[in-house]
Amino acid sequence: MKKQKTDYFKAVILAGGNGERFWPLSTPERPKQFLRVFGGESLIRQSVNRLAGLVRNEDVFVVTSRALVAATRRELPEIPESNIIGEPMRRDTGAAVALGVGVAGEGIVGFFPSDQMVADPTGFRHAVATAAAIAARQPKIVTIGIKPTFPATGFGYIDPATKRFVEKPGEREAKAYLKAGYLWNAGMFIASADTFRTAFEQYAPALMPLIERPSANLAKVYEGLPKISFDFAVMEKSKEVDVVPGDFGWDDVGSFTAFDRYFPHDSRRNVREGPCTVVDSEDNICVARSARISLLGVKNLVVITTPDSVLVADKSKISEMKKLFK
Amino acid sequence: MKKQKTDYFKAVILAGGNGERFWPLSTPERPKQFLRVFGGESLIRQSVNRLAGLVRNEDVFVVTSRALVAATRRELPEIPESNIIGEPMRRDTGAAVALGVGVAGEGIVGFFPSDQMVADPTGFRHAVATAAAIAARQPKIVTIGIKPTFPATGFGYIDPATKRFVEKPGEREAKAYLKAGYLWNAGMFIASADTFRTAFEQYAPALMPLIERPSANLAKVYEGLPKISFDFAVMEKSKEVDVVPGDFGWDDVGSFTAFDRYFPHDSRRNVREGPCTVVDSEDNICVARSARISLLGVKNLVVITTPDSVLVADKSKISEMKKLFK
Numbered sequence: 001m002k003k004q005k006t007d008y009f010k011a012v013i014l015a016g017g018n019g020e021r022f023w024p025l026s027t028p029e030r031p032k033q034f035l036r037v038f039g040g041e042s043l044i045r046q047s048v049n050r051l052a053g054l055v056r057n058e059d060v061f062v063v064t065s066r067a068l069v070a071a072t073r074r075e076l077p078e079i080p081e082s083n084i085i086g087e088p089m090r091r092d093t094g095a096a097v098a099l100g101v102g103v104a105g106e107g108i109v110g111f112f113p114s115d116q117m118v119a120d121p122t123g124f125r126h127a128v129a130t131a132a133a134i135a136a137r138q139p140k141i142v143t144i145g146i147k148p149t150f151p152a153t154g155f156g157y158i159d160p161a162t163k164r165f166v167e168k169p170g171e172r173e174a175k176a177y178l179k180a181g182y183l184w185n186a187g188m189f190i191a192s193a194d195t196f197r198t199a200f201e202q203y204a205p206a207l208m209p210l211i212e213r214p215s216a217n218l219a220k221v222y223e224g225l226p227k228i229s230f231d232f233a234v235m236e237k238s239k240e241v242d243v244v245p246g247d248f249g250w251d252d253v254g255s256f257t258a259f260d261r262y263f264p265h266d267s268r269r270n271v272r273e274g275p276c277t278v279v280d281s282e283d284n285i286c287v288a289r290s291a292r293i294s295l296l297g298v299k300n301l302v303v304i305t306t307p308d309s310v311l312v313a314d315k316s317k318i319s320e321m322k323k324l325f326k
Numbered sequence: 327m328k329k330q331k332t333d334y335f336k337a338v339i340l341a342g343g344n345g346e347r348f349w350p351l352s353t354p355e356r357p358k359q360f361l362r363v364f365g366g367e368s369l370i371r372q373s374v375n376r377l378a379g380l381v382r383n384e385d386v387f388v389v390t391s392r393a394l395v396a397a398t399r400r401e402l403p404e405i406p407e408s409n410i411i412g413e414p415m416r417r418d419t420g421a422a423v424a425l426g427v428g429v430a431g432e433g434i435v436g437f438f439p440s441d442q443m444v445a446d447p448t449g450f451r452h453a454v455a456t457a458a459a460i461a462a463r464q465p466k467i468v469t470i471g472i473k474p475t476f477p478a479t480g481f482g483y484i485d486p487a488t489k490r491f492v493e494k495p496g497e498r499e500a501k502a503y504l505k506a507g508y509l510w511n512a513g514m515f516i517a518s519a520d521t522f523r524t525a526f527e528q529y530a531p532a533l534m535p536l537i538e539r540p541s542a543n544l545a546k547v548y549e550g551l552p553k554i555s556f557d558f559a560v561m562e563k564s565k566e567v568d569v570v571p572g573d574f575g576w577d578d579v580g581s582f583t584a585f586d587r588y589f590p591h592d593s594r595r596n597v598r599e600g601p602c603t604v605v606d607s608e609d610n611i612c613v614a615r616s617a618r619i620s621l622l623g624v625k626n627l628v629v630i631t632t633p634d635s636v637l638v639a640d641k642s643k644i645s646e647m648k649k650l651f652k
Contacts, residue, residue, distance in 0.1 A: 024620075277650055279646075279649045279650055280643060280646070290617070291617075291631065291632070291634055291635050292634065293635075293636045294350075294636065294637050294638070295638050296637070296638070296639035296640065296643050296646065296647065296649065296650060297639055297646065298639065298640050298643075303636070305617065305631075308618065309617050309618050309620065310620065310629070310636055312619065312620070312622070312629050312638055313620075313621070314622065314624050317622050317623025317624075318622070320605075320606070320622065323605045323622065324605055324620050324622060
């Protein structure tokens, strides 16, 4: 076993989104991490920026899909081109994390989603640095646990007392988790490369080829890999887990309803982006990227237009966007 | 007083629509009467066609707005160009009927809206011929009264017993009218030119210049005219009125909800025209004329796209379309 080098910190940005949840503003060719609607810069740009000071450019890696490598390199010109790796096909976050461990090679490695918002980057860096320090001292995978603001069913949870990871709950469970003080699993994991390696060896040996030979013919390797999330493959099984609580205005920007949090509202709680005429309507999100949108007498809708597509969805059904692509 | 010539029948098509009720499919430049969505031919084309056999081409007149004269001539090439008259500004149907009487000059003259549907044209012609025969024998304005199918608040009514014309009612009144056997005033009026002239002289003398000098400088004349409907100016006041009941599948195609009557539905009662993806949605009218529309979890909406505009309206509010243009 190689001696752990813990004197520097590496970051792997996971950018495997497929553009469905913000369709039609985002598309498979331009998924959520490239969206510029939140804060002016793309979400992936913000994800890299908020690591400033914690990690050197040559120690930032991005795991994305092959089709997005060129766009990602354009978006992040300061990152060495060879650090931006394209997966030949989607095999969920299990494979993406394993590949990230493989390309990072050694040191303390942090995994970060490419499509989240953080209101307080200093608080974020403090939490990450704390997690990295723990990971440098102990053979544990440290996650940042976010204090929940509502009983979300779209995230996994962590019990900070037992360090137990649990999958996305149903609504009743989610409420119980909130009461019990569970934290959200925000998909951020920090450990030494060796600790990740040991965990994969023990819990997901099928993914080891990605760690051992990350520059092999990936197309051939990926074909045989299971589709499995890193949470399910490793975190829910491992006992060597720790949690650093984080309270830095985290937001996963999970769907169009995030517009309600980031855009100003009119007097009837409508969000308007672009040319929107709104009459006798309330609580709508109206984003006009081509033709003018006119709303008349409607409530709780998400209406998005691009030159190619018009989406009209009830806010309460927006989490079921995938159904449109079947 | 000139001797009445009753040996031939003339028709004046009133085509003054402003394109609001079917916006954005219709526009001020392409109002409802040019819509081809119902039955393949434009509504004005259908309005002329269904008079076939009752009236010669040279006895068909159209009163429209100046901006629409050229488009109307293109749409109705068999009608003499000089029979298609443009009003310099909108002064409601009072002025349009007066101008029509002026240009028709003599004979029995029938006024017909340009934007209605008739399922049974033979039944329509029979009712019109009956009305024309009455108008040839008696100095009366004869209207076609349509048997109501629901307590509409968008039409005036006629009491066939008393021949009394009443304005568009409220909901409670409308129900009472239905019980009392009242008929819908469908905006069709048949009388000799002399009878119309006499009625205008008596009830709306301000409009007489249009009858007496229909080829004068209309721009100047119109400026001073009152905005008043023919119903209000004449029909609600005149005692010389008769009614021929009509039951020929009449439909005023008054708003997008007419699509529910003329288009096929899917199993969840959605009407789809053009590329529409519909998921977990019911009772919607979806008309895609440019970008694909995707509906997710919505009900009772009218969603229309054109290259310039997207309309998203609740069906129950569709009668308030005018509010969008304020």
